[in-house]
Amino acid sequence: MSEAATSFRVTVIGGDGIGPEVTAVGMDVLRTLAELRGWALALDVLDLGAERYLRDGTTFPDEVAARIAEESDAVLLGALGDPRVPGNQHARDILFGLRFGMDLYCNVRPVQCLADRLMPLKAYAAADVDFTVFRENTEGIYVGMGGHFKKGTPDEIAIQEDVNSRKGVERVIRAAFAHATRTGAGSVHMADKHNAMVHAHELWLRVFREVAAEYPELEAHHVYVDALCLYLVQDPRPFEVIVTCNLFGDIVTDLAAALQGGMGMAASANVRPPGDERGRLRGLFEPVHGSAPPLAGQDVANPFATVLTVGQLLAHLGHPHEDARLRALVQRGLAEGKCTRDVGGELGTKAVGAWVCDQLRSG
Ligand code: IPM
Ligand code: MN
Numbered sequence: 001m002s003e004a005a006t007s008f009r010v011t012v013i014g015g016d017g018i019g020p021e022v023t024a025v026g027m028d029v030l031r032t033l034a035e036l037r038g039w040a041l042a043l044d045v046l047d048l049g050a051e052r053y054l055r056d057g058t059t060f061p062d063e064v065a066a067r068i069a070e071e072s073d074a075v076l077l078g079a080l081g082d083p084r085v086p087g088n089q090h091a092r093d094i095l096f097g098l099r100f101g102m103d104l105y106c107n108v109r110p111v112q113c114l115a116d117r118l119m120p121l122k123a124y125a126a127a128d129v130d131f132t133v134f135r136e137n138t139e140g141i142y143v144g145m146g147g148h149f150k151k152g153t154p155d156e157i158a159i160q161e162d163v164n165s166r167k168g169v170e171r172v173i174r175a176a177f178a179h180a181t182r183t184g185a186g187s188v189h190m191a192d193k194h195n196a197m198v199h200a201h202e203l204w205l206r207v208f209r210e211v212a213a214e215y216p217e218l219e220a221h222h223v224y225v226d227a228l229c230l231y232l233v234q235d236p237r238p239f240e241v242i243v244t245c246n247l248f249g250d251i252v253t254d255l256a257a258a259l260q261g262g263m264g265m266a267a268s269a270n271v272r273p274p275g276d277e278r279g280r281l282r283g284l285f286e287p288v289h290g291s292a293p294p295l296a297g298q299d300v301a302n303p304f305a306t307v308l309t310v311g312q313l314l315a316h317l318g319h320p321h322e323d324a325r326l327r328a329l330v331q332r333g334l335a336e337g338k339c340t341r342d343v344g345g346e347l348g349t350k351a352v353g354a355w356v357c358d359q360l361r362s363g
Protein backbone atom coordinates (compact mmCIF):
# COMPACT_ATOMS: atom_id res chain seq x y z
CA MET A 1 0.00 0.00 0.00
CA SER A 2 1.27 3.43 -0.90
CA GLU A 3 1.60 6.23 1.68
CA ALA A 4 -1.85 7.61 0.96
CA ALA A 5 -4.08 4.76 -0.14
CA THR A 6 -6.64 5.61 -2.79
CA SER A 7 -7.94 2.09 -3.07
CA PHE A 8 -8.88 0.29 0.08
CA ARG A 9 -10.99 -2.40 1.64
CA VAL A 10 -12.56 -1.90 5.04
CA THR A 11 -14.11 -4.78 6.94
CA VAL A 12 -17.09 -3.63 8.98
CA ILE A 13 -18.42 -5.43 12.03
CA GLY A 14 -21.46 -3.54 13.30
CA GLY A 15 -21.84 -5.92 16.21
CA ASP A 16 -24.49 -5.53 18.89
CA GLY A 17 -26.86 -2.94 20.32
CA ILE A 18 -26.18 0.49 18.87
CA GLY A 19 -23.11 -0.83 17.01
CA PRO A 20 -24.81 -1.30 13.62
CA GLU A 21 -26.40 2.18 13.82
CA VAL A 22 -23.13 3.97 14.41
CA THR A 23 -21.17 1.92 11.89
CA ALA A 24 -23.89 2.74 9.32
CA VAL A 25 -22.93 6.39 9.80
CA GLY A 26 -19.24 5.48 9.63
CA MET A 27 -19.82 3.69 6.32
CA ASP A 28 -21.76 6.65 4.92
CA VAL A 29 -18.90 8.95 5.80
CA LEU A 30 -16.43 6.61 4.10
CA ARG A 31 -18.62 6.25 1.01
CA THR A 32 -19.13 9.99 0.76
CA LEU A 33 -15.42 10.70 1.01
CA ALA A 34 -14.61 7.94 -1.48
CA GLU A 35 -17.05 9.44 -3.96
CA LEU A 36 -15.70 12.96 -3.46
CA ARG A 37 -12.03 12.03 -3.57
CA GLY A 38 -12.27 9.34 -6.23
CA TRP A 39 -11.09 6.53 -3.96
CA ALA A 40 -11.93 2.93 -4.77
CA LEU A 41 -13.54 1.80 -1.52
CA ALA A 42 -14.74 -1.71 -0.78
CA LEU A 43 -16.80 -2.20 2.38
CA ASP A 44 -17.02 -5.78 3.51
CA VAL A 45 -19.79 -6.05 6.11
CA LEU A 46 -19.51 -9.16 8.27
CA ASP A 47 -22.41 -10.83 10.00
CA LEU A 48 -20.75 -11.30 13.39
CA GLY A 49 -21.96 -10.51 16.87
CA ALA A 50 -24.55 -11.74 19.34
CA GLU A 51 -27.26 -12.31 16.74
CA ARG A 52 -25.01 -14.59 14.71
CA TYR A 53 -23.71 -16.36 17.81
CA LEU A 54 -27.24 -17.08 19.01
CA ARG A 55 -28.18 -18.32 15.54
CA ASP A 56 -25.34 -20.74 14.86
CA GLY A 57 -22.68 -20.47 17.58
CA THR A 58 -20.19 -18.60 15.37
CA THR A 59 -17.96 -16.07 17.11
CA PHE A 60 -14.76 -15.34 15.17
CA PRO A 61 -13.67 -18.18 12.89
CA ASP A 62 -10.00 -18.58 11.97
CA GLU A 63 -10.80 -18.27 8.26
CA VAL A 64 -12.44 -14.92 8.85
CA ALA A 65 -9.44 -13.72 10.85
CA ALA A 66 -7.08 -14.89 8.11
CA ARG A 67 -9.13 -13.18 5.41
CA ILE A 68 -9.16 -9.91 7.33
CA ALA A 69 -5.39 -10.05 7.84
CA GLU A 70 -4.75 -10.72 4.16
CA GLU A 71 -7.40 -8.71 2.38
CA SER A 72 -8.41 -5.79 4.57
CA ASP A 73 -6.72 -2.48 5.12
CA ALA A 74 -8.75 -1.76 8.24
CA VAL A 75 -11.58 -3.04 10.40
CA LEU A 76 -14.34 -0.71 11.59
CA LEU A 77 -16.12 -2.16 14.61
CA GLY A 78 -19.30 -0.81 16.21
CA ALA A 79 -19.70 -2.39 19.62
CA LEU A 80 -20.07 -5.84 21.13
CA GLY A 81 -22.03 -7.04 24.12
CA ASP A 82 -25.56 -8.35 24.42
CA PRO A 83 -27.55 -9.32 27.52
CA ARG A 84 -28.82 -12.42 25.69
CA VAL A 85 -25.27 -13.79 25.74
CA PRO A 86 -24.36 -14.02 29.42
CA GLY A 87 -20.59 -13.77 29.69
CA ASN A 88 -20.34 -12.28 26.20
CA GLN A 89 -17.99 -14.95 24.89
CA HIS A 90 -18.65 -13.79 21.33
CA ALA A 91 -17.52 -10.26 22.21
CA ARG A 92 -14.23 -11.43 23.64
CA ASP A 93 -13.58 -13.83 20.76
CA ILE A 94 -14.12 -11.09 18.18
CA LEU A 95 -12.51 -8.15 19.97
CA PHE A 96 -9.54 -10.00 21.40
CA GLY A 97 -9.28 -12.11 18.24
CA LEU A 98 -8.59 -8.85 16.45
CA ARG A 99 -6.52 -7.05 19.09
CA PHE A 100 -4.37 -10.01 20.15
CA GLY A 101 -4.65 -12.13 17.00
CA MET A 102 -3.49 -9.28 14.76
CA ASP A 103 -0.95 -8.09 17.35
CA LEU A 104 -2.42 -4.57 17.36
CA TYR A 105 -0.48 -3.57 20.43
CA CYS A 106 -1.29 0.14 20.68
CA ASN A 107 -4.79 1.14 21.63
CA VAL A 108 -4.57 4.80 20.76
CA ARG A 109 -7.32 6.86 22.37
CA PRO A 110 -7.24 10.57 21.59
CA VAL A 111 -8.91 12.70 24.23
CA GLN A 112 -10.07 16.13 23.13
CA CYS A 113 -13.00 18.11 24.37
CA LEU A 114 -14.56 19.69 21.31
CA ALA A 115 -17.07 22.09 22.88
CA ASP A 116 -16.92 24.19 26.04
CA ARG A 117 -20.38 23.07 27.12
CA LEU A 118 -19.16 19.46 27.18
CA MET A 119 -16.40 20.32 29.62
CA PRO A 120 -17.36 18.96 33.05
CA LEU A 121 -14.57 20.74 34.96
CA LYS A 122 -15.81 24.22 35.77
CA ALA A 123 -12.38 25.80 36.02
CA TYR A 124 -11.35 24.79 32.50
CA ALA A 125 -12.22 25.25 28.86
CA ALA A 126 -12.59 22.59 26.20
CA ALA A 127 -9.14 23.37 24.80
CA ASP A 128 -7.58 22.39 28.13
CA VAL A 129 -8.35 18.73 27.43
CA ASP A 130 -6.06 17.51 24.69
CA PHE A 131 -4.06 14.35 25.20
CA THR A 132 -3.66 10.86 23.80
CA VAL A 133 -3.69 7.64 25.76
CA PHE A 134 -1.54 4.77 24.57
CA ARG A 135 -3.09 1.71 26.13
CA GLU A 136 -1.12 -1.52 25.90
CA ASN A 137 -3.46 -3.79 23.96
CA THR A 138 -2.14 -7.34 23.85
CA GLU A 139 -1.10 -8.27 27.39
CA GLY A 140 -1.87 -7.62 31.03
CA ILE A 141 -4.82 -9.04 32.82
CA TYR A 142 -6.67 -9.29 29.51
CA VAL A 143 -4.82 -12.36 28.26
CA GLY A 144 -7.05 -14.46 30.48
CA MET A 145 -4.37 -16.65 32.06
CA GLY A 146 -5.60 -18.28 35.21
CA GLY A 147 -8.58 -20.23 36.33
CA HIS A 148 -10.82 -21.40 39.09
CA PHE A 149 -10.10 -23.94 41.79
CA LYS A 150 -12.96 -25.52 43.75
CA LYS A 151 -15.37 -23.41 41.71
CA GLY A 152 -18.78 -23.02 43.24
CA THR A 153 -17.66 -24.14 46.69
CA PRO A 154 -17.05 -21.97 49.77
CA ASP A 155 -13.31 -22.60 49.27
CA GLU A 156 -13.29 -21.31 45.73
CA ILE A 157 -10.18 -19.59 44.43
CA ALA A 158 -10.04 -17.54 41.24
CA ILE A 159 -6.71 -16.48 39.80
CA GLN A 160 -6.07 -14.19 36.85
CA GLU A 161 -2.49 -13.41 35.98
CA ASP A 162 -1.22 -10.00 34.94
CA VAL A 163 1.10 -10.75 32.05
CA ASN A 164 3.76 -8.17 31.24
CA SER A 165 6.55 -9.04 28.85
CA ARG A 166 9.64 -6.92 28.39
CA LYS A 167 8.90 -6.82 24.67
CA GLY A 168 5.25 -5.91 25.16
CA VAL A 169 5.97 -3.15 27.65
CA GLU A 170 8.83 -1.71 25.65
CA ARG A 171 7.06 -1.54 22.32
CA VAL A 172 4.07 0.42 23.56
CA ILE A 173 6.27 2.79 25.58
CA ARG A 174 8.40 3.34 22.48
CA ALA A 175 5.27 3.98 20.43
CA ALA A 176 4.16 6.63 22.93
CA PHE A 177 7.51 8.44 22.81
CA ALA A 178 7.59 8.25 19.01
CA HIS A 179 4.06 9.67 18.89
CA ALA A 180 5.06 12.52 21.21
CA THR A 181 8.00 13.35 18.98
CA ARG A 182 5.93 13.15 15.79
CA THR A 183 3.16 15.34 17.13
CA GLY A 184 5.35 17.92 18.83
CA ALA A 185 4.23 17.05 22.36
CA GLY A 186 6.66 18.01 25.08
CA SER A 187 6.04 15.20 27.53
CA VAL A 188 5.04 11.60 28.14
CA HIS A 189 3.40 10.36 31.33
CA MET A 190 3.58 6.67 32.21
CA ALA A 191 0.92 5.44 34.63
CA ASP A 192 1.47 2.28 36.63
CA LYS A 193 1.02 0.93 40.14
CA HIS A 194 4.51 -0.26 41.00
CA ASN A 195 4.02 0.56 44.67
CA ALA A 196 1.63 -2.40 44.84
CA MET A 197 2.40 -4.43 41.73
CA VAL A 198 6.04 -4.60 42.66
CA HIS A 199 7.10 -7.14 40.05
CA ALA A 200 5.01 -6.42 36.99
CA HIS A 201 5.09 -2.67 37.25
CA GLU A 202 8.69 -2.37 38.30
CA LEU A 203 9.28 -3.61 34.76
CA TRP A 204 7.13 -0.77 33.40
CA LEU A 205 9.04 1.81 35.39
CA ARG A 206 12.46 0.47 34.44
CA VAL A 207 11.64 0.27 30.74
CA PHE A 208 10.04 3.72 30.84
CA ARG A 209 13.20 5.23 32.29
CA GLU A 210 15.40 3.45 29.76
CA VAL A 211 13.35 4.60 26.79
CA ALA A 212 12.95 8.11 28.22
CA ALA A 213 16.74 8.43 28.33
CA GLU A 214 16.73 8.16 24.53
CA TYR A 215 14.41 11.19 24.34
CA PRO A 216 16.17 13.88 26.40
CA GLU A 217 14.12 16.57 24.66
CA LEU A 218 10.87 15.15 26.10
CA GLU A 219 9.81 15.41 29.72
CA ALA A 220 9.14 11.93 31.07
CA HIS A 221 6.93 11.67 34.15
CA HIS A 222 5.98 8.62 36.09
CA VAL A 223 2.58 8.82 37.79
CA TYR A 224 0.71 6.23 39.81
CA VAL A 225 -2.54 5.43 38.08
CA ASP A 226 -4.71 6.30 41.09
CA ALA A 227 -3.03 9.70 41.28
CA LEU A 228 -3.47 10.11 37.53
CA CYS A 229 -7.24 9.82 37.96
CA LEU A 230 -7.07 12.59 40.55
CA TYR A 231 -4.81 14.84 38.47
CA LEU A 232 -6.87 14.44 35.29
CA VAL A 233 -9.87 15.83 37.08
CA GLN A 234 -7.98 18.49 39.06
CA ASP A 235 -6.12 19.91 36.07
CA PRO A 236 -6.00 18.11 32.72
CA ARG A 237 -3.71 20.67 31.08
CA PRO A 238 -0.28 19.10 31.72
CA PHE A 239 -1.18 15.85 29.96
CA GLU A 240 -0.17 15.31 26.35
CA VAL A 241 0.69 11.63 25.95
CA ILE A 242 -0.12 8.99 28.56
CA VAL A 243 1.09 5.40 28.25
CA THR A 244 -0.20 2.65 30.49
CA CYS A 245 -1.09 -1.01 30.71
CA ASN A 246 -4.16 -2.66 29.26
CA LEU A 247 -6.45 -2.57 32.30
CA PHE A 248 -5.46 0.90 33.49
CA GLY A 249 -5.82 2.21 29.95
CA ASP A 250 -9.34 0.83 29.84
CA ILE A 251 -10.29 2.52 33.09
CA VAL A 252 -8.51 5.82 32.51
CA THR A 253 -10.08 6.25 29.06
CA ASP A 254 -13.59 5.99 30.51
CA LEU A 255 -12.66 8.77 32.91
CA ALA A 256 -11.14 10.61 29.96
CA ALA A 257 -14.37 10.10 27.98
CA ALA A 258 -16.13 12.11 30.66
CA LEU A 259 -13.68 14.95 29.97
CA GLN A 260 -14.73 14.81 26.30
CA GLY A 261 -18.47 14.96 26.81
CA GLY A 262 -19.21 11.32 27.44
CA MET A 263 -18.81 7.94 25.81
CA GLY A 264 -20.46 9.19 22.65
CA MET A 265 -17.40 11.31 21.90
CA ALA A 266 -14.53 8.88 22.52
CA ALA A 267 -12.70 7.31 19.57
CA SER A 268 -10.01 4.66 19.38
CA ALA A 269 -7.57 2.98 17.05
CA ASN A 270 -6.03 -0.42 17.73
CA VAL A 271 -2.86 -0.30 15.69
CA ARG A 272 0.82 -0.90 15.38
CA PRO A 273 2.81 2.31 15.23
CA PRO A 274 4.19 3.84 12.03
CA GLY A 275 7.29 1.92 11.03
CA ASP A 276 5.91 -1.38 12.29
CA GLU A 277 3.53 -2.09 9.43
CA ARG A 278 3.19 -5.79 8.72
CA GLY A 279 1.06 -7.08 5.90
CA ARG A 280 -1.98 -5.24 4.74
CA LEU A 281 -4.07 -4.64 7.84
CA ARG A 282 -3.46 -1.23 9.41
CA GLY A 283 -5.72 -1.68 12.41
CA LEU A 284 -9.01 -2.09 14.14
CA PHE A 285 -10.94 1.13 14.64
CA GLU A 286 -13.76 1.32 17.18
CA PRO A 287 -15.55 3.90 19.24
CA VAL A 288 -14.74 3.45 22.94
CA HIS A 289 -18.40 3.18 23.93
CA GLY A 290 -20.21 -0.10 24.41
CA SER A 291 -23.28 -1.53 22.72
CA ALA A 292 -25.75 0.29 25.03
CA PRO A 293 -28.55 -2.29 24.55
CA PRO A 294 -31.31 -0.07 26.00
CA LEU A 295 -30.61 2.57 23.34
CA ALA A 296 -30.48 0.17 20.39
CA GLY A 297 -32.84 0.74 17.49
CA GLN A 298 -34.04 4.12 18.73
CA ASP A 299 -31.90 6.37 16.53
CA VAL A 300 -30.50 8.14 19.60
CA ALA A 301 -26.91 6.88 19.70
CA ASN A 302 -24.27 9.56 19.22
CA PRO A 303 -22.38 8.73 16.01
CA PHE A 304 -19.62 11.29 16.61
CA ALA A 305 -17.31 8.78 18.33
CA THR A 306 -17.57 6.67 15.19
CA VAL A 307 -17.03 9.66 12.89
CA LEU A 308 -13.88 10.54 14.86
CA THR A 309 -12.85 6.88 14.73
CA VAL A 310 -13.26 6.88 10.94
CA GLY A 311 -10.95 9.90 10.99
CA GLN A 312 -8.33 7.84 12.80
CA LEU A 313 -8.84 5.04 10.28
CA LEU A 314 -8.23 7.42 7.39
CA ALA A 315 -5.20 8.93 9.09
CA HIS A 316 -3.75 5.44 9.33
CA LEU A 317 -4.39 4.88 5.64
CA GLY A 318 -2.39 7.98 4.84
CA HIS A 319 -5.06 10.69 4.94
CA PRO A 320 -4.40 12.76 8.06
CA HIS A 321 -6.10 15.84 6.54
CA GLU A 322 -9.38 13.89 6.31
CA ASP A 323 -9.01 13.06 9.99
CA ALA A 324 -8.56 16.75 10.78
CA ARG A 325 -11.51 17.62 8.56
CA LEU A 326 -13.81 15.15 10.31
CA ARG A 327 -12.73 16.40 13.71
CA ALA A 328 -13.42 19.99 12.65
CA LEU A 329 -16.86 18.93 11.38
CA VAL A 330 -17.71 17.24 14.66
CA GLN A 331 -16.62 20.40 16.45
CA ARG A 332 -18.88 22.48 14.22
CA GLY A 333 -21.75 20.03 14.59
CA LEU A 334 -21.50 20.48 18.35
CA ALA A 335 -21.33 24.27 18.03
CA GLU A 336 -24.37 24.39 15.71
CA GLY A 337 -26.43 21.84 17.61
CA LYS A 338 -26.22 19.30 14.78
CA CYS A 339 -25.82 16.52 17.29
CA THR A 340 -27.62 14.02 19.47
CA ARG A 341 -29.22 14.70 22.86
CA ASP A 342 -26.37 13.33 24.97
CA VAL A 343 -24.24 16.23 23.74
CA GLY A 344 -26.92 18.89 23.80
CA GLY A 345 -28.58 18.55 20.40
CA GLU A 346 -31.91 17.25 19.24
CA LEU A 347 -31.05 15.20 16.20
CA GLY A 348 -31.16 11.45 15.78
CA THR A 349 -28.22 9.25 14.81
CA LYS A 350 -29.16 9.17 11.13
CA ALA A 351 -29.76 12.91 10.87
CA VAL A 352 -26.36 13.65 12.41
CA GLY A 353 -24.74 11.25 9.94
CA ALA A 354 -26.60 12.89 7.04
CA TRP A 355 -25.48 16.34 8.24
CA VAL A 356 -21.83 15.21 8.36
CA CYS A 357 -22.05 13.79 4.83
CA ASP A 358 -23.80 16.93 3.51
CA GLN A 359 -21.08 19.10 4.98
CA LEU A 360 -18.41 16.94 3.37
CA ARG A 361 -20.18 17.31 0.01
CA SER A 362 -20.50 21.03 0.30
CA GLY A 363 -16.74 21.30 0.66
C1 IPM B 1 -13.00 -1.13 25.70
C2 IPM B 1 -13.98 -2.08 26.30
C3 IPM B 1 -13.44 -3.50 26.26
C4 IPM B 1 -12.13 -3.53 27.02
C5 IPM B 1 -14.43 -4.57 26.80
C6 IPM B 1 -15.69 -4.60 25.97
C7 IPM B 1 -13.82 -5.93 26.89
O1 IPM B 1 -14.33 -1.70 27.59
O2 IPM B 1 -12.63 -1.30 24.53
O3 IPM B 1 -12.60 -0.18 26.38
O4 IPM B 1 -12.13 -3.65 28.25
O5 IPM B 1 -11.09 -3.41 26.37
MN1 MN C 1 -13.49 0.19 28.17
